[in-house]
Amino acid sequence: MELQKETLSRRSLLIGAAAGGACMITPGLVHAQAAATAPALAAGDVVLFQGDSITDAGRNKDAADANNPGALAGGYAMMIASRLLGVHSGLRLQCYNRGISGNKVPDLDARWQADTIALKPRVLSILIGVNDMWHKLSGKYDGTVDQYEKGFAALLAKTVQAVPGVTLVICEPFVLRCGAVNETWFPEFDQRREAAKRVAELAGAIWVPFQSMFDAAITADTPPEYWAGDGVHPTMAGHALMAKTWLDTTGLG
Amino acid sequence: MELQKETLSRRSLLIGAAAGGACMITPGLVHAQAAATAPALAAGDVVLFQGDSITDAGRNKDAADANNPGALAGGYAMMIASRLLGVHSGLRLQCYNRGISGNKVPDLDARWQADTIALKPRVLSILIGVNDMWHKLSGKYDGTVDQYEKGFAALLAKTVQAVPGVTLVICEPFVLRCGAVNETWFPEFDQRREAAKRVAELAGAIWVPFQSMFDAAITADTPPEYWAGDGVHPTMAGHALMAKTWLDTTGLG
Numbered sequence: 001m002e003l004q005k006e007t008l009s010r011r012s013l014l015i016g017a018a019a020g021g022a023c024m025i026t027p028g029l030v031h032a033q034a035a036a037t038a039p040a041l042a043a044g045d046v047v048l049f050q051g052d053s054i055t056d057a058g059r060n061k062d063a064a065d066a067n068n069p070g071a072l073a074g075g076y077a078m079m080i081a082s083r084l085l086g087v088h089s090g091l092r093l094q095c096y097n098r099g100i101s102g103n104k105v106p107d108l109d110a111r112w113q114a115d116t117i118a119l120k121p122r123v124l125s126i127l128i129g130v131n132d133m134w135h136k137l138s139g140k141y142d143g144t145v146d147q148y149e150k151g152f153a154a155l156l157a158k159t160v161q162a163v164p165g166v167t168l169v170i171c172e173p174f175v176l177r178c179g180a181v182n183e184t185w186f187p188e189f190d191q192r193r194e195a196a197k198r199v200a201e202l203a204g205a206i207w208v209p210f211q212s213m214f215d216a217a218i219t220a221d222t223p224p225e226y227w228a229g230d231g232v233h234p235t236m237a238g239h240a241l242m243a244k245t246w247l248d249t250t251g252l253g
Numbered sequence: 254m255e256l257q258k259e260t261l262s263r264r265s266l267l268i269g270a271a272a273g274g275a276c277m278i279t280p281g282l283v284h285a286q287a288a289a290t291a292p293a294l295a296a297g298d299v300v301l302f303q304g305d306s307i308t309d310a311g312r313n314k315d316a317a318d319a320n321n322p323g324a325l326a327g328g329y330a331m332m333i334a335s336r337l338l339g340v341h342s343g344l345r346l347q348c349y350n351r352g353i354s355g356n357k358v359p360d361l362d363a364r365w366q367a368d369t370i371a372l373k374p375r376v377l378s379i380l381i382g383v384n385d386m387w388h389k390l391s392g393k394y395d396g397t398v399d400q401y402e403k404g405f406a407a408l409l410a411k412t413v414q415a416v417p418g419v420t421l422v423i424c425e426p427f428v429l430r431c432g433a434v435n436e437t438w439f440p441e442f443d444q445r446r447e448a449a450k451r452v453a454e455l456a457g458a459i460w461v462p463f464q465s466m467f468d469a470a471i472t473a474d475t476p477p478e479y480w481a482g483d484g485v486h487p488t489m490a491g492h493a494l495m496a497k498t499w500l501d502t503t504g505l506g
Contacts, residue, residue, distance in 0.1 A: 043474070057322075067489045069310075074322030079335040085490050086332070086497030089470055092479070092490075217342055221296070226345070236320045237338050237345075244339030 039167040041088055041252065045122035047095045049077035050108060050115070051171070052131050054233060055099025066094035073097060075234070079243035080125075083253040096121075104132040104141065105151040112155060117162045124159065124166050125246070127210075128152070129173030129196055130232055133189050134180075145188060149195035156203040168205035169250055171242075172196060174214055176224035181231030208249045210242060217241060292420040294341055294505065298375035300348045302330035303361060303368070304424070305384050307486060308352025319347035326350060328487070332496035333378075336506040349374075357385040357394065358404040365408060370415045377412065377419050378499070380463075381405070382426030382449055383485055386442050387433075398441060402448035409456040421458035422503055424495075425449060427467055429477035434484030461502045463495060470494060 041047075046066070049055050057075030064071070067085065072078040072095060081095035098115045100107070105128055108116075116124065132148050135141035143151075156168060173193055175181045193211055200207045214227055224231065227238040234242060247253035294300075299319070302308050310328030317324070320338065325331040325348060334348035351368045353360070358381055361369075369377065385401050388394035396404075409421060426446055428434045446464055453460045467480055477484065480491040487495060500506035 069327035069489050069492075072327075072489075074325075074327065074331070078327070079332070079339070082332040082489065082493040082496060083336065085493035086495075089490065089494045089497070090472065090475060092474060219343065221345060222343060236322050236325075236335065237342065239322075240335040240338035241342045242339075243335060244342070 039123060039250075039252070041084075041091055041093065041122065043091050045091065045093055046119055047081065047084060047093055047123045047125075048116060048119055048121035049080070049095075049097045049099060049125045049127075051099040051125075051127035052103040053099070053101035054130070055097060055127055056101045057097075057099070057239070059097050059099070066096055071097060074236070074239075076239040076242040076246065077125075079239060080246050080253070083243065083247055087253045099127075102131055102135075103128065104135065104143070105129070105148055105155065106143070109151065109155055112158065116159065120163055121166055123169060123250075123252070124163070125169040125171060125208075127171035127173065129192050130175065133173075133185065133192055134232065137184060145191045145195055148192055149199060152196065152199045153202060156199060156205070160203065168200070168203055169208060169246070170196060170200035170203070170205040171208045171246070172210045172212075174211040176214055176218070176228045176231045178224035179228070179230030179232065206250055208246050210245065213241065213245045214238070292376060292503075292505070294337075294344055294346065294375065296344050298344065298346055299372055300334065300337060300346055300376045300378075301369060301372055301374035302333070302348075302350045302352060302378045302380075304352040304378075304380035305356040306352070306354035307383070308350060308380055309354045310350075310352070310492070312350050312352070319349055324350060327489070327492075329492040329495040329499065330378075332492060333499050333506070336496065336500055340506045352380075355384055355388075356381065357388065357396070358382070358401055358408065359396070362404065362408055365411065369412065373416055374419055376422060376503075376505070377416070378422040378424060378461075380424035380426065382445050383428065386426075386438065386445055387485070390437060398444045398448055401445055402452060405449065405452045406455060409452060409458070413456065421453070421456055422461060422499070423449060423453035423456070423458040424461045424499070425463045425465075427464040429467055429471070429481045429484045431477035432481070432483030432485070459503055461499050463498065466494065466498045467491070 054075065055077050057073035057077065059073035060070035067081070072081050077097040077099065084093055084095065096119060108128060129148065132143055136143065159166060173196055175185060175189060197207060217227060218224055226235065227241070228234045307328065308330050310326035310330065312326035313323035320334070325334050330350040330352065337346055337348065349372060361381060382401065385396055389396065412419060412421070426449055428438060428442060450460060470480060471477055479488065480494070481487045
């Protein structure tokens with residue numbers, strides 16, 4: 001049984017790492033998170049990824065069917081979906097990517113009924129916020145942090161009401177300090193991350209801490225550009241790390 | 254620590270399942286496999302996927318760089334690569350897909366120096382054999398089982414000599430009884446699977462049992478068509494299951 005022991009030991013280390021090492025220090029906290037982070041999937045459940053270009057990842061928007069590789073594209077959504085389909089192979093899960101490049105919270109709101117509620121997701125993962133800030137910096141938008149927070153909260157409230165039993169997974173918006181990201185983004189981007197976290201907590205959602213994950217992953221050998229060339233759009237290595245952290249945090253794969 | 258225990262417990266079950274339940278019955282066997290199935294990856298290691306259309310999966314052949322999403326395409330190679338990059342995020346692994354649709358053993362041999370040996374893989378995964386049979390059935394090829402076995406063995410011997418320290422992962426060729434696959438494939442296809450297994454054993458390779466995996470996955474709710482519409486090319490669910498089994502069998506992710 002040595003193989004199992006070794007594999008399990010490494011796995012437990014990785015879980016600890018994904019939880020920011022919290023389980024090494026405060027086991028009680030991890031236990032408390034467990035109940036909130038491990039929904040049980042059932043046969044035929046829908047898993048839906050919503051967001052902007054990071055989720056979109058160049059997907060084929062003509063393919064609307066579940067588990068379509070081109071529609072799921074080559075980013076974290078595809079990587080998570082393929083892991084879920086492999087781990088829960090008998091459940092016939094239906095995985096969809098409905099991210100659209102350039103989207104902000106009001107853009108999600110405008111297409112929410114058709115692109116989210118109509119799909120009746122069992123698990124709904126949302127990553128939104130970087131364009132709410134980026135488009136403001138480039139003069140294309142004037143939404144405040146408060147508008148982001150209230151709009152995001154209203155979207156989730158509407159979702160929980162329309163889709164009973166949905167498990168919400170809110171992904172922390174993130175940037176890396178390279179490419180298009182400079183000091184003009186701060187401190188407002190940090191305020192928007194904090195707003196997203198409050199929204200997630202208010203809705204009882206699972207929170208996936210992508211910003212702290214990337215911050216911890218930056219080393220001399222793996223600088224910001226290794227994870228996201230322009231500071232916003234992840235490389236394949238960045239998407240892969242996101243998928244790993246999403247799966248560990250939710251406990252689904 | 255409840256979360257860890259639960260996750261680990263499920264993980265050990267999955268490892269058991271991937272090993273055909275062997276660890277439940279003969280722990281000694283699993284221990285013996287462990288040494289052979291868990292290479293330690295190091296910084297900058299190359300992971301290469303070779304094969305036919307199942308590996309190719311419509312990849313972009315103009316992109317030659319490592320970890321390129323379009324070059325890895327949307328099949329099991331991409332799913333495994335993304336998992337490896339996520340789990341071993343600090344190692345800067347270099348993952349390549351060099352599968353080419355329609356390839357048989359002699360086709361691999363003809364392009365082996367440029368497409369495999371020159372890349373100096375630390376882990377080399379090969380899935381080859383379905384076209385060696387299919388093209389024979391359609392009258393385009395006349396290779397025998399013995400030629401398949403000898404050609405495959407020679408290819409591996411050449412590889413081990415040219416790439417010291419390479420870990421070979423041989424994937425079992427498989428078909429599902431639907432679509433293009435009918436009784437005319439048997440018993441020769443089974444003989445070719447057995448030949449591939451002998452070749453893997455002779456080379457000290459890790460053996461990934463895709464045929465028994467798919468056979469075990471077929472149920473009333475998930476018939477052969479759910480895993481591979483034409484009996485040869487996996488659906489996304491099929492690729493996802495292959496990736497999961499490959500990772501569990503090698504112990505790499």
